[in-house]
Amino acid sequence: MIMKAANKLRILHLSDTHLTRAHGLDSDGVDTRASLRRILDDCREIPGLDVVVVTGDIADDGSPEAYTETRDLVVAFARARRVPVLFSTGNHDERTAFTAVLGSGHVDAAGRDRPVAQFGGADGERAAVTMVSGYRIITLDSLVPGKSYGRISEAQLAWLRGVLAQPAPYATILAFHHPPVAVPGVAVQAALGLRNGSELADAIAATDVRLILCGHFHLQLFGMLASVPVWVTPGVVTRIDLTATPGTERAVKGASASLVDLGGPHSPLFHTLHARDPYAGETAYEADATEMTAIIAGQDSGQVLR
Secondary structure, three states: OOOOOOOOEEEEEEOOOOEOOOOOOOOOOOOHHHHHHHHHHHOOOOOOOOEEEEEOOOEOOOOHHHHHHHHHHHHHHHHHOOOOEEEEOOOOOOHHHHHHHHOOOEEOOOOOEOOOEEEEOOOOOEEEEEEEOOEEEEEOOOEOOOOOOEOOOHHHHHHHHHHHOOOOOOEEEEEOOOOOOOOOOOHHHHHHOEOOHHHHHHHHOOOOEEEEEEOOOOOOEEEEEOOEEEEEOOOOOEEEEOOOOOOOEEEEEOOEEEEEEEOOOOOOEEEEEEOOOOOOOOEEEEEOHHHHHHHHHHHHOOOOOO
16 A cells, blocks of 8 residues: 655564563573563664554563563663654553553653553553654554453444544554454464454544554564555564464564554565574474464463463
8 A cells, every 4th residue: 555645654663572570581481571672772773763662462471560671671762762662552461550650551752651642441441642753653452351362342443433533644553462464274363363353444444544563473474454554573572483383383582573664655664673682593482283272262261372
């Protein structure tokens, strides 16, 4: 889709940092803090950044300490570049702790909670709006407590329709955790993605939404929803390797992120960034077909996985 002539916008897109209260290696042998520090350090020379967007699974254990440390690391990176940071929730996140530390999730260039509009659902849903260089960036809350799949509530969709009723100067970008697209034949993605993508498609039809940014799948993926490009960035903590035997899953170490450019003649452009990680490519975990079947079945039994 070719966008109308507009200011340029450069986004650093991060997702799935999965920090915890505890320090050291996690159950997959990954030092999540080191992974986040490494990708931020390797992105320090990228010119022209306008905003950092973090699409969920910020805290693996939902602890205030994990949110505080993630905020401090990412906001320090952004403040040095005088750009805002926009956080959204993921399935591992906990809304009360998220709100206590991050507020709306929209942190301005000075490190203050400063959205231009926000939504707070009865159960603590977090959605907000920030304007950057004439682009409207809306973070949505696709968290379903106790589940790994996602859903955007009817109340949130109604709020979104109201926001989109007035076009932005250039275009609108949505950012949330659970992708509304999946690789054909990958059953776990179909089970763990956004369950009501068709309802979101209806809400954004004939609006100025020109891009959707997601995380959750821990791999890079491009697709379309209602003729809108959807980009899924690989995880900061691990990356899923789809060369594994069908029906199984292998995750490898190595922090990744995405650079997204809007407003140019070939907009939108996406580039995947990989940290210079000495452990990159090493197996973090492998799940066989039996385990993957259990993960999918567990969606109806209250398990939160991945």
